[in-house]
Amino acid sequence: MKTLVYLAILGALAYGTFAMMVSFSGGAKGPMNPATQLAKGRTAVDAAKRVTSREVVDSVQRAVNGFRDAEGRFPSSLQELVEKKYIEAVPGGVTYDPATGTVSAG
Numbered sequence: 189m190k191t192l193v194y195l196a197i198l199g200a201l202a203y204g205t206f207a208m209m210v211s212f213s214g215g216a217k218g219p220m221n222p223a224t225q226l227a228k229g230r231t232a233v234d235a236a237k238r239v240t241s242r243e244v245v246d247s248v249q250r251a252v253n254g255f256r257d258a259e260g261r262f263p264s265s266l267q268e269l270v271e272k273k274y275i276e277a278v279p280g281g282v283t284y285d286p287a288t289g290t291v292s293a294g
Contacts, residue, residue, distance in 0.1 A: 241293045244279050249291040251275050252284070262289035 248266065251274040255263050263269050264286050266278045283294040 241281060245282060245291050245293050248275060248279060248282055248284070252289050252291055256289060262286055 248269075251269050252263060255269060255272065255274050263272075263274075266275070266282070266284050269275045270278060281293060283292050284290070285292075
């Protein structure tokens with residue numbers, strides 16, 4: 189009976205070790221090659237940049253809308269938003285059309 193218990197424990201340890209090795213190596217298909225890892229990393233970074241860019245545009249657009257609500261007009265430039273303390277600084281990669289009050293990435 190003791191032998192059977194020892195074999196069961198040994199089998200469980202062996203299976204756990206195998207499962208751990210498979211998870212570290214990238215799955216049953218084998219490890220990812222460096223080119224695939226790099227491509228997936230770039231995709232993730234690009235997605236994060238798009239999200240961040242969208243958040244910046246949305247934030248500046250809210251400031252423009254707040255300025256319009258308070259002043260009754262669109263700001264003449266994003267620098268005017270800085271001067272009136274609606275934003276801390278003009279963010280890079282953002283364009284602004286003072287005629288329409290539209291902020292976009294670009």
